[in-house]
Amino acid sequence: MRIAVYPGTFDPVTNGHMDIIERALKLFDRLYVVVGENPQKETTFSAEERVEMLKSALRKHNNKIVVEHFNGLLLEYVKKKKSNVIVRGLRAISDFEYEFQRAQFNREFEKGIETIFIMTKDDYAFLSSSIIKEIAMFHGSVKGFVPEVVEKKLKEKFKK
Ligand code: ADP
Numbered sequence: 001m002r003i004a005v006y007p008g009t010f011d012p013v014t015n016g017h018m019d020i021i022e023r024a025l026k027l028f029d030r031l032y033v034v035v036g037e038n039p040q041k042e043t044t045f046s047a048e049e050r051v052e053m054l055k056s057a058l059r060k061h062n063n064k065i066v067v068e069h070f071n072g073l074l075l076e077y078v079k080k081k082k083s084n085v086i087v088r089g090l091r092a093i094s095d096f097e098y099e100f101q102r103a104q105f106n107r108e109f110e111k112g113i114e115t116i117f118i119m120t121k122d123d124y125a126f127l128s129s130s131i132i133k134e135i136a137m138f139h140g141s142v143k144g145f146v147p148e149v150v151e152k153k154l155k156e157k158f159k160k
Helices: 015-024 047-057 074-080 093-109 129-137 148-157
Strands: 003-008 030-035 065-069 085-090 114-119
Touching: 003 015, 003 074, 015 030, 015 085, 015 114, 030 047, 030 074, 047 065, 047 148, 074 085, 074 093, 085 093, 093 114, 129 148
Parallel strands: 003 030, 003 085, 030 065, 085 114
Antiparallel strands: none
16 A cells, blocks of 8 residues: 655645645555644644645545644654655745755655655646735635635635
């Protein structure tokens, strides 16, 4: 059984994340989508809300995906799940330095765990959770960029 872990803040999940997940599913039998905290980011949605949105958007993949919140060292989580692969998405060169540093760091501490990168689909290269929140905050349309459940949640959060 090929098991991988896709960690992120997912504040909220976008179709860019969904695309990475769906493509990772072609490579792995089970994918743990793990919602974490990034000390450099203050989140708009609580961990519970972020998990709920992901679970709901990924319902049709129930048998292959587990969504969980985890607040701790990612490497410990990966080992606990008997996995040795971390999946990350890459959008632009600007993602590279951050991802490169983290992947190097993780390999330094745990030689048996590899980070693999899935390149964004062109259509989503510009898409980020922060851009989505900015649009939603000013009541613009985010249709087509996020799952429907997220669209609804954003409308509630940034009510006129
Ligand atoms: P983090 O705070 O851990 O970077 P994010 O939720 O911002 O969490 O992103 C999780 C992962 O998904 C990262 O590897 C990020 O590069 C990737 N990602 C985010 N948006 C996209 C996108 N539009 N296309 C491809 N990958 C993406």
